[in-house]
Amino acid sequence: MSKVRIGVIGCGGRARSHMDALRRHEDAEIVAVADVLEPAARAAGERLGVPFYTDHRELLRRDDLDAAVLSVPVFAHGQVDLDVIGRGLPFLVEKPVARQMATARQIAAALRGAGLWAAVGYQLRYEPGVRQAKAFLQGRTVSVVEGHYWCATSHVGAWHNDWERSGGQLVEQATHTVDLMRHLVGDITEVYSRQASRIVKGITSPDSYTVSVRFADGALGALTTSWAHDAGDWSHANILHVVLDGCLLRVDGRGAHVLPEGKAALPEVPVVGIYDAFVDGVRSGKPSQVLGTYDDAVATLAVSLAANESARTGRPVVVADAVGA
Ligand SMILES: NC(=O)c1ccc[n+]([C@@H]2O[C@H](COP(=O)([O-])OP(=O)(O)OC[C@H]3O[C@@H](n4cnc5c(N)ncnc54)[C@H](O)[C@@H]3O)[C@@H](O)[C@H]2O)c1
The missing domain is CATH 3.40.50.720 (NAD(P)-binding Rossmann-like Domain)
Known part of the structure; x- marks a missing residue:
């Protein structure tokens, strides 16, 4: 070829x-x-x-x-x-x-x-910082993960924030943050979500979301997302904090960082875009450099849809039960 x-x-x-x-x-x-x-x-x-x-x-x-x-x-x-x-x-x-x-x-x-x-x-899976974070987390026990995706929705009137067509912010956009959580910490088995329409007018999806999550290995997590933030500030999209034994791993648009600074070094990793x-x-x-299978992406979708189901029913849900195992 x-x-x-x-x-x-x-x-x-x-x-x-x-x-x-x-x-x-x-x-x-x-x-x-x-x-x-x-x-x-x-x-x-x-x-x-x-x-x-x-x-x-x-x-x-x-x-x-x-x-x-x-x-x-x-x-x-x-x-x-x-x-x-x-x-x-x-x-x-x-x-x-x-x-x-x-x-x-x-x-x-x-x-x-x-x-x-x-x-x-x-594409965040391919970023150098995410690759470093993934390697750093191997074999470490996670206490708690905090993720957030705060931005504005610049598509009022388009399909992106129409509930029926997009599934809302957790499905359409913060799916990146859900996927990062799954990629770095592991499968998410249970979710409990609250969702509200607080500020943004003219859209059929909520603009404010919280999701409490439980990972398969017992680690806990919390995700908040919002479309009510400033339209010009993307610095709060796809932020993760992972609390470990005696340190904190932060993943943001600039890469991965261990805090307090100097507490541990991040490994060198090969990078392929x-x-x-x-x-x-x-x-x-052979898609040997491709990070994540299609089935993996289906599992990420399942978490967002289960969170929507949790918000609809007002109850915590087991992901496999909510979306049909
Ligand atoms: N990875 C990322 O960072 C990222 C960023 C933005 C959007 N997205 C995703 O990309 C996808 C597209 O989003 P977008 O913002 O470009 O939307 P868009 O509405 O700007 O573009 C989608 C295009 O697809 C066309 N289309 C619809 N049905 C079609 C069909 N059956 N055959 C051919 N064309 C068809 C539409 O006419 C439209 O021109 C969405 O899934 C969105 O979530 C990903």
Whole structure:
């Protein structure tokens, strides 16, 4: 294989980052794009100088594809993912992998049945600081984990904060923080969530969330998320504090840090970015650098949906019970 030839499905805001990264990648080439909205498909096609389609099935009929990128809204997952699998392509899919567990499970089963794999857009897993944190936490006992994702929602009127279409902040956005918690500390088995609409008007999702969590090994955690913060300040998104025996691990946008400073050193780790991992997986046929399976992303989705169920019922819930084991 010379360059990995990729078709991009969904040409919205997030897809632009994928397109920019992949067009710069020396081993990748975007050969076509698709979006149900003609202006979005056209703009992306013209920008990249490649054919564009308004139906992903037309794109998939091309015979020059090695892989796909799916960057569609949360509610749009299902048939499009199944069609990519039916075409026999590995793909990079944006998080969260679906709005409903049944859809996510159907796609996971189709992937297994086809012997294919997918990388999921939990790009924080690939960050140097997160890799260091992961290595540092190996073999250490966690007392408590505190996570938060405080920002504004800049999409009033769009699908992103429409409860039916996105699942709200825990499903659509703070899924990154949930995934970091699972990636670094382990599976989450129980959740208890409270959710409220306090400040942001004109959206159908709550703007304020708390989630108390219990990890499989007994560690405890708390996650708070909000859409009521300042629109220009992203410095409080995806922050984690992990309390250990005699020290604290903080993970933020600048990396990982052990506190008090000098108490322990973080290990050196090899770093491979998400696009390198994906392209290498397609070229080699083995996604050995891809961090997290599709099933892993389904498990992250399950935690957010279980938290929503907990808030709806006002009760703590066992994740497996809430989403159907
Ligand atoms: N990893 C990250 O950091 C990150 C950041 C932002 C968004 N996202 C995720 O990326 C995904 C897309 O979000 P966005 O902000 O780009 O949304 P968006 O609404 O800007 O773009 C989505 C595009 O998909 C198109 N689309 C919908 N159904 C389609 C279909 N069946 N076939 C082809 N195109 C279709 C829409 O017309 C739209 O142009 C979401 O899952 C979101 O959660 C991830």
